[in-house]
Amino acid sequence: MIMAAVLALIVVASVLFHFINPWWFTPLASNWKSMDDTITITLVITGIFFVAINLFLVYTLVRYRHREGRRAAHEPHGRSESEYRSQKRRYLSEPENKRLERWLIGISTVGIMALLAPGLVVYASYVKAPPDALTIEVLGQQWQWRFRMPGADNKLGLTETRFVTPTNPFGLDPADPAGQDDILVSDQEIHIPLGRPVHMMLRSHDVLHDFFAPNFRARMNMVPGQISTFWFTPTVAGRFEAMCSQLCGVGHPNMRAHVVVEDAAGYQAWLKGLETFAMTQKPPSSEGGVVGQGRALAAAKGCVACHSIDGSPRVGPSWKGLYGKTENMRDGSTALVDDAYLGAFIRDPQARGVKGFAPVMPKIPLSDEEVAALVAYIKNLGPAPPAAATEQKAQR
Structure with missing residues (x-):
């Protein structure tokens, strides 16, 4: 009875906490409302099962609690009483119900697939940027961010690790003409135009990092040696926080940046004050x-x-x-x-x-x-x- 009361209390407390807790999603500032919808659907489905399963456990703990003079006996489903009596010893030694197990496996499989499907559909769209998106490369390094954008040729220059120097942290190939006009941002702030899709290309200079901008529902791991991508369209003007959400060393709490969303005129004015790769090599x-x-x-x-x-x-x-x-x-x-x-x-x-x-x-x-x-x-x-x-x- 004590266990039943504890389970019932956990269910009630969990449901109440869900509705009155002060922590929830940050205000949405991008096109990814489908992410919020997917999470809401997942919470509703798992919440229903959480309540139902725990209440069923409470019921069974009360209904089948130990009482003097009572002894549990197994009776296989679909068997007649005479058949059960004649093969009682075998049934008691093999109490599995194969048909019930098959039903449970099938229902569980369908349920898990139904929960995974919406997220996989959203993720497939999340990593496939539209062709007109503005490309921004994000370079994570203990413990700061760098950003690179294509110049007038709308192409990013080639990079190799052998070209990485203090004055060339991206490792741009000095012999590649496409990289000479690449726009470099060393400040912990990047500007993007309102309403235009942004294609983020992420890579790490040293250890595991994770670029996370909560308002845009933008988050992706950055693994040394590979490029991760995602995209979003900013829908609200303002200054939003971005951070590293992967523990990357003692300076991890300081690895923060800001994303400024502004109109096209403000964005172009900001671009004019930035240096290109060619300018940094003087x-x-x-x-x-x-x-x-x-x-x-x-x-x-x-x-x-x-x-x-x-x-x-x-x-x-x-x-x-x-x-x-x-x-x-x-x-x-x-x-x-x-x-x-x-x-x-x-x-x-x-x-x-x-x-x-x-x-x-x-x-x-x-x-x-x-x-x-x-x-x-x-x-x-x-x-x-x-x-x-x-x-x-x-x-x-």
Whole structure:
């Protein structure tokens, strides 16, 4: 009886929680209403079976509970009493009902197929983009996003891993004319035009990632060595969050981006401010160029995923206002952040640790010129605003 009461309570609590819980789908901002409908159908069907099966268990627990003087006996379906009595021993040793088992297997098979079919139909459409879709490549890297779009020729350039460098994180082939006008986005924000289908091509630079934009019902795993695809049509203008939903290391919570949906005029204005691949390959020729090289290195090596440039707290110390600051080290000593400190820390981050931050920074092979460029970039960021510095101290 206690078990029956517990099961009944679980059923009631589950149904109530479903209707009063505050967590539900984010507002839909794409064409994939069919995904919501499929999930709703699945919830309704599985919910009905969940309630029915558990209530049946409650009934059987009460109806056939143990009572003094009663003993259970098996009687095969469709057998006469005389036949049962004459072969009672065989029936008791082989209590299976083959016909019932066949019916259960058949009904279960049909039910599972009925549940899977709508999802498979939607998925088949989800991965097949229309021919007029805008193509955007998404590159996932610990712990940041990069985006690439075709230029005026409407073609993406060829990529190979042997071409990957700090200034060419996508691995674009410098000899491929189609890649020279490819538009590159290193900021954690991508703009797309309202009402136009978008074909997303996903690949990973290092480990498993997962691009997830809840409002668009857009989600797909990113596996190193392969390209995953899906598409959607944005139907609502606004700024929507995207994130990595596959645990990818200590900086995983910071691997976030934003998708801005705007009209065609706003989208074209945004495009004009972006760099092409050819523009990023120009060698630096001045101090400003060295700072630019450091900025590109910080993005290419994933530094900005753990070190903010606006004073906000992340996995590691913010670079805003870092130069010239006195840091408290884990061993109780202090250190002035200057060129020598930054160079030594970049080359061997585990030699010393800053108090309040986990020692998780990997050792990244860099040339002396690259280290100097990173130091120049950090120096160029300037002092942190008082509010941001206060917030960082509070977080530490």
